[in-house]
Amino acid sequence: MTEAGPEVLIIGAGPAGLTAATYLARFRRRVLLADGGAPRACWIPVSHNLPGFPQGITGEAIIGRMTEQALEFDAVIEPGRVESLERDGDGFRARLNGREVQARAVLLATGVVDHHPDLPGVERAIERALVRICPICDGYEAIDKAVAIIGKDDKGVREAAFLRTYSDRVTLIHVGPAAALTKEDELRRMGVELIRAPIDNVRLEGDRVTALGWGGAFQVFDLVYSALGTSPNAELARALGARVGDDGCMVVDGHQATTVPGLYAAGDVVRGLNQIAVAGAEAAIAATAIHNGLREADGWTVD
Numbered sequence: 001m002t003e004a005g006p007e008v009l010i011i012g013a014g015p016a017g018l019t020a021a022t023y024l025a026r027f028r029r030r031v032l033l034a035d036g037g038a039p040r041a042c043w044i045p046v047s048h049n050l051p052g053f054p055q056g057i058t059g060e061a062i063i064g065r066m067t068e069q070a071l072e073f074d075a076v077i078e079p080g081r082v083e084s085l086e087r088d089g090d091g092f093r094a095r096l097n098g099r100e101v102q103a104r105a106v107l108l109a110t111g112v113v114d115h116h117p118d119l120p121g122v123e124r125a126i127e128r129a130l131v132r133i134c135p136i137c138d139g140y141e142a143i144d145k146a147v148a149i150i151g152k153d154d155k156g157v158r159e160a161a162f163l164r165t166y167s168d169r170v171t172l173i174h175v176g177p178a179a180a181l182t183k184e185d186e187l188r189r190m191g192v193e194l195i196r197a198p199i200d201n202v203r204l205e206g207d208r209v210t211a212l213g214w215g216g217a218f219q220v221f222d223l224v225y226s227a228l229g230t231s232p233n234a235e236l237a238r239a240l241g242a243r244v245g246d247d248g249c250m251v252v253d254g255h256q257a258t259t260v261p262g263l264y265a266a267g268d269v270v271r272g273l274n275q276i277a278v279a280g281a282e283a284a285i286a287a288t289a290i291h292n293g294l295r296e297a298d299g300w301t302v303d
Helices: 015-026 059-072 122-127 135-142 154-163 184-190 235-239 276-297
Strands: 008-011 031-035 076-079 082-088 091-096 099-103 105-108 112-114 147-151 170-174 193-196 201-205 208-214 217-220 223-227 230-232 263-265
Touching: 008 015, 008 082, 008 091, 008 099, 015 031, 015 059, 015 276, 059 076, 082 235, 091 105, 105 276, 135 154, 135 223, 147 154, 154 170, 154 184, 154 223, 184 193, 263 276
Parallel strands: 008 031, 008 105, 031 076, 105 263, 147 170, 147 223, 170 193
Antiparallel strands: 082 091, 091 099, 112 230, 201 208, 208 217
């Protein structure tokens, strides 16, 4: 980073933020990426659906490779969370690690926070694939397995329907209010067992959850999925007046631009499919749009 400071501030060092950092650095933009800590991608034990890795790759390795690539092209990655983000003329002013950072454009790649089931050591369990959070990513591994889904509303029903593609032994454990489950007839139609009870015990054997318990009873499963949803990290965008959807995710146009000029968003914080491949694609689109917008502002485009 030169004394002039960054042109583009990227907030979030997951797959979207790191992809955008590489693109913008290769566009010869001065890039500062604020790394607020290990992204949820680091929890992935082994990804088998990321293009280019037929034998699979761990989430930690994905993030490690992407970080190395961004640094190779002189993107600056700084540990720390952006505490505030404000407009500053045509650009932005952020507070990071006790100082003010000015940038001409900002990309939010802040992701989401998972609502974990109340199980002992759940984050470590996700890392070990004892509890899973993404059937789109690894439903293939559920083929012909006994699958439990922990849900609190009709999202659990939809996830059960998705997993019926892979197995006819799917059980929904509904831990939310009775009124939140309105699609019980759909469960019966699809042959999904329904259990209405809070989970009060877990049995582990080696590297898998072997049983979940409620009221003294246990049932054995091969795989356990959480369908308790997520909350987008969109507070910085809301403070700027950017539009968010009913689900709290960022609303963007075809170039990943938010409703605030110069503010872009990519990855899980954007309404859509929460996948690494999608996050990378959105980041590439956003980075190119940011670069072209700055070129136009500086008079380096031709009509």
